[in-house]
Amino acid sequence: MTKAVEVSDMKVIVFQLMNKEYAIGLDVVESIEKSLSITRVPRMPSYVKGVLNLRGVVTPVVDLRERFDMEYKEFDESSCIIIVSYADSEVGLIVDDANDVMDVPTSAIGPQPEVVGSVESEFISGVAKVDKRLLVMLNLEKVLQPIKKVNADEL
């Protein structure tokens, strides 16, 4: 996502979390799903909502709000699940709303300012300023670090 040298545009999907706009590259997005029934998986960190059946594939779902320690919000009309394919596996991300797909010139992506919001900075790979919107680019590698074992403090 941060191939800064390329002058070309980069297609991203813009979604909302707590009234802020975030973006992930379109190339990793498989699909966007409205509510699907999620099966809870026990003894997982609270941000792992469980697994869902995505056309025959058992796919884990992560609530990004909880992942970023934001205020909890029930799954509602506008909420949706962005299915991303990352490191050979598919993971669903619950977001407040997926707004649109847009082109971001790679030149517009810069390092993150000191304070962007409440999101822990390690999850952010940069920010992009397009027109008057500020898009926070997610670092999927950090967000989707495999859950190897359950840490006691997270329970």
Place this chain on the structure above:
Amino acid sequence: MDTSQYLDMFIEESKEHLQACNEQLLALENNPDDLAIVNEIFRAAHTLKGMSATMGYEDIADLTHKMENVLDAIRNSKISVTTEILDVVFEASDDLELMVLDIEAGGDGKKDVSHLVDTLNRIEAGEPLDLSETAAATEEAPTEVLTSSGIHYDEFELTVISQSSDQGFNAYEITVELREDCLLKVARVFMTFEILEKSGEVIKTVPTVEKLENEDFDQKFTIVLLTHEDADELRAKVMKVSEIEDVKITHITDEYVQKYKQTEFESLEEQPQEIEKKTENPTVKAAQEKAEPKDTAPSKKSGQSSSNKTIRVNIDRLDILMNLFEELVIDRGRLQSIASELHNPELNESVERMTRVSGDLQNIILNMRMVPVETVFNRFPKMVRTLARDLNKKVNLEIIGAETELDRTVIDEIGDPLVHLIRNALDHGVESPEERIAAGKPEEGTVTLRAYHSGNHVFIELEDDGAGVNRERVLNKAIERGIVSEEIAPTLSDKQVAELILASGFSTAAAITDVSGRGVGLDVVKNTIESLGGHISIDSKEGKGSLFQVQLPLTLSIISVMLVELDQEIYAIPLSSIIETAIIQKSDILNAHNQPVIDFRGTIVPLVDLKEIFEMRDGNADEEDFQSIVIVRKGESLAGLVVDSFIGQQEIVLKSLGNYLQSVFAISGATILGNGQVALIVDCNALIK
């Protein structure tokens, strides 16, 4: 010739032949006088030689050729079978195996075999053998003597020949020799073909048409032709083509065909495994013979050709088929649940029918992936022989039930653990001959490898009549290693003690020997088997021997489960670990030091509240008087899982949770239910200590 397309086949078949060689060599060792066995080995070696020469692996051809010479000498009673000779032959077959493996790995199959060749030559003791039939000899063959190619025919061709002769056609072997200075060999071949095709039908050429087109032949080639015309006429016609030195025409008579067939069938009868062979081998064998047509019919040993109704299918395709079928099973489940809600008799009927059909389909697909354990077992006799010699022990390996079938995925994984167990049995189990005699046992130890089906499982047992597990020594070691505490040690049953040797960090071998105990203990075996969804247990009587029992699931992808409900959520418990289900009264639950237990048919069984484990305590403890429990087991230990209610039994497709959730406590995977929901599969092994 581009041989790469035959490479896979060559490797497969070479392995089969080498395996046959090894098996027969072992048999020969027990019956040194049985010449039938020598014949079998000879045949396997001979075929291997032909194949490798065709493929251009000269070293293999060389070595097999020498091996063949020795075998021939044995066959003709020129030398007698001794252990030394067998050792060398074994070594040769080992080297051949290495070379084949090298080819499989993409190497050129070259290996310095001169030493072995020398030894074999010495064994052969300089006996001049006139059976030089290698392909290499063919190239040197064109001499003054009139030669004709001994062509190898497959059954189909023989049938064609004999049928056409019934219809008044004559079959001729036409050997055309081009002039040394011939420039346009391909053109001459083409012209010859054109002439001959006008006169009759060409059914076979040696070398193959491809080779001829690529100019990949010497001065000579042979065409088998069916025609009404007579030999002289043909000869005159062909001689009209320029740059042709000579044309020799041999009539293939009926007697020849009969005789040829006879030798073929005899060899087939004697060696049933040869029926497996499907390919016709274009090996050229130069058999010296006279020019007169009637004097053909060299008796050729061959182990080729037969009409077997099997095909080789790439395992990937089977996997794809399996995956597609799994999708179908999920949809079947969905249809079933829809049908049960709608209560439409017609729908029910067709769903039931579909269920039956897909059940049959499932059996067939699963069976297609089944492979007899023989493919794993067959390398053990030789391994045991070698090991026993290295260890100076006398061991007899008995294999029972090698035909038992197992899923291929399981087969692939089970080899190494079994090797480990056998090594262990030979190294630590069976005593040296002196000790055995002192203990009043027969000098030769017996190790029995047994495989059989039982229910949804396959059992593989390894039994030895060796020293067994020494309780004292094992306990001391386990305490020393901190695997058990001193307090618990005396309370352990003999079986529990024996199973300690499977614990990680345990290795009883006082000294690390070359055979077993290279830092990795039997715990590796245990882990591998458990990762396959299997289970290993040990029964041992000190001084009498040990029995290692490995229990494996028949298949890994579709399993039967019991669906249970836990607070609106559905979980699946594998039927393989369930002993039974029960509904007990709350008052029957006892407490043993904060651990709720029940008295289950006389044994104290601890209760595990799944809701507590899975953190779904809803607060209001149910006030019902009865509690549903599922009794599960891991090895010998039992546990009762407390659930809300039972839903029923179902066949499900095992799915992984993906890379993201790499380890979830007490969950071994997930499955998709008929209603599209995901249900998690409970890992009972994790719940029982």
